[in-house]
Amino acid sequence: MTSLLDGPPAAAPDSPLLGSQLPRITTVPPTRVSSAGQEAVELAALAGLELDPWQQHVLDMGLSERDDGRWAAFEVAVNVPRQNGKGGIIEARQLAGLFLLGEKLILHSAHEFKTSIVAFRRIEQLIMGCPDLRKRVLRVRRTTGEEAIELVTGQILRFLARSGGSGRGFTGDCNILDEAMILGDDAMGALMPTMSAVPNPQLWYLGSAGIGAPSMQLGRLRARAMAAVESGEPDPSLAYFEWSVDPHRDECGPGCTEHASADDPRAWAVANPALGIRISAEHVRNEQLSMGSGGIFERERLGVGTYPSDGADTWQVIAEDAWRALTDGDSSMSDPVVFAIDVTPERSHASICAAGYNGQAVHVEVIDNRPGTGWVAGRARELTEKWGPRCWVVDAGSPAGSLLDDLKRALRPEQDDEESWGDGDDVALLAPVVTPKVREIAQATGQLYDAVVAGQLVHLDQAPLATALAGARKRDLGEAWAWSRRTVGVDISPLVAVTLARWGLNAEIEEPEEEVEPWADFG
Missing domain, CATH: 3.30.420.240 (Nucleotidyltransferase; domain 5)
Structure with a gap:
């Protein structure tokens, strides 16, 4: 299943502009026969987390299963501008791993310690605020650097900061990599060998548009997705979802309709699924005025990133x-x-x-x-x-x-x-x-x-x-x-x-x- 979607349908004249609930760039493995996504959505609702249609779509596709019961996608990547609600996807996936899927160890890592702690506190509130889930918790560890939630049945959700080198040697059934735009070879080299012995592992990458060299791994995932879209052949092990626009080039004429303009609200809707839900068009306009035309607005709000290349154009100066x-x-x-x-x-x-x-x-x-x-x-x-x-x-x-x-x-x-x-x-x-x-x-x-x-x-x-x-x-x-x-x-x-x-x-x-x-x- 691959597509390059044109964006949201036109809204009625008097209705608010709503963000596209489907990604502009996506690929899903062809081996999908069923999904645990709907159960994950219902569990999240039980904990008080109501998910948007786009978040439900990601979970449905990302938790697709093959006919042998294994995950269709070994890697799931969500590339969406900030403040749209990727945290809700993370929380729903963690709840599912703990309470539905029986995953023994779930590792949540972020580039910075403070981001990891915020995520820990959010999921803790969801679990402890739901009596049906709270009664299954054995202990909550709040010691700095040891933050974790452990169930009476043995499942553990741990929170780590990648910048400190944490997580090396831990073998997680599910690894959730937040701030995926800051994820390079060192982190992946430490992680991948630990998953080789896991019967049914899954990696989730969640972040915003690439910021250059630190986005090495996200760039690789995106290149695979683009290759799948262009060839019409789905990637066999990757589920990729990107909300972004294809911006105007210098050579575009004044009547160009193939590429998006940064000041066009329709472009904002294509790149921001939460527009009209938790992000207002007025706020986006204010962001554009504040950030100016130096490319920051395009990256932060329209998903226009820069990604390192693994291609033949590298190492041109020093071999x-x-x-x-x-x-x-x-x-x-x-x-x-x-x-x-x-x-x-x-x-x-x-x-x-x-x-x-x-x-x-x-x-x-x-x-x-x-x-x-x-x-x-x-x-x-x-x-x-x-x-x-x-x-x-x-x-x-x-x-x-x-x-x-x-x-x-x-x-x-x-x-x-x-x-x-x-x-x-x-x-x-x-x-x-x-x-x-x-x-x-x-x-x-x-x-x-x-x-x-x-x-x-x-x-x-x-x-x-x-x-x-x-x-x-x-x-x-x-x-x-x-x-x-x-x-x-x-x-x-x-x-x-x-x-x-x-x-x-x-x-x-x-x-x-x-x-x-x-x-x-x-x-």
């Missing part, structure tokens, strides 16, 4: 074999250590990377690659106090340049009083902050490239850095080149930060001039 050959899982840095910061153009992610010597080679490492930028300054302070780096490197002309004042403020010695702070340039910081010129950035890029070719660089084969290199492109700077920041679908901030950190090992550092007290005061 994958050459990069992998430099892997040393036991490598570490020795003093001096340099840290560098970079931020994506749309400011969705930031990276802190480090470089230091390992014998004759230079060790490079991704320290942090996280959503947003608000965490950077505080983390820089922690790293500085722990490592005492030679310097921090930030390209002042890049998106990371806006963090310079916050960085310097974070690196300011605690004993300095606020009145003497100024812009920080005249204060002896805990570590110097270096801002390379354009020619020095070109030199840094060339030096990293040469080090790879000469085998004078070692790394830990971290996924964010490998993904960045796989999609990296060159940006011409006359007779030199640097990394292109505008490569579609790729977060290259780890690569840029590693490049700057390596350069910083030999960069000239201007020491702040000491203010000399006059030996006499002439009034």
Whole structure:
């Protein structure tokens, strides 16, 4: 069963605009003969969770069964903009796993701990608020990092945060991966082997539009769904549901009807099944005015994502074999250590990377690659106090340049009083902050490239850095080149930060001039 649906039917002139209850992009395995979805919907209603038609549709298709009783879909993916109600699907699936399907262990993971905790509290309220379900609960664990609900019959629902490395080694009958747009090879590599011994496992991915390199796994699932749609042959093990629009291209003429316009309420309805239910058209209009035309509204509300590619267009600058050959899982840095910061153009992610010597080679490492930028300054302070780096490197002309004042403020010695702070340039910081010129950035890029070719660089084969290199492109700077920041679908901030950190090992550092007290005061 595959389709590319045109969107919701036209509403009557005086009726509110309602979101499409069917996804624009979908594929379901052809082996479906029955479904546990209706029972899951009825159980959710018993617990006080009334599901929208689109949520019921996902459960019906996602819980399809083959004639041998096994799941038709090993993997179920829901790609829908925020605040539409994917949490209701998660909760209904968890209730079904615990109370209907007899799944011994259900693992719910999210990228961040706080998201996992919110999900735990929501399902706990549903279960404990329903007498018929509450009486089957043996215990509820609320210890931080050990949150779980256990039934008297032995079924367990556990909540984990992927960013902390939790869940490795747990064998779940059902694994629910929330925030699926932040899910890469490391997490999947830890998860997949644990499911090989499970008789009838199922993976559920739930998230919103892809945000570039962190969306590696979601990109793979979407590529499989698109291939099924284009070929007319359903994917044999994937149920995929995406609410999104196909936006206008630069070459579209004024009368184009094939692609969607961001200011067209009909496009909002195609991408948001909860429009007119829990999301109002007025709110969407306000979002559009607030987010502007930089692509954020299209991603967050219209489901227009960017996804990494596994195709032949990868590894164009540095060959994958050459990069992998430099892997040393036991490598570490020795003093001096340099840290560098970079931020994506749309400011969705930031990276802190480090470089230091390992014998004759230079060790490079991704320290942090996280959503947003608000965490950077505080983390820089922690790293500085722990490592005492030679310097921090930030390209002042890049998106990371806006963090310079916050960085310097974070690196300011605690004993300095606020009145003497100024812009920080005249204060002896805990570590110097270096801002390379354009020619020095070109030199840094060339030096990293040469080090790879000469085998004078070692790394830990971290996924964010490998993904960045796989999609990296060159940006011409006359007779030199640097990394292109505008490569579609790729977060290259780890690569840029590693490049700057390596350069910083030999960069000239201007020491702040000491203010000399006059030996006499002439009034």
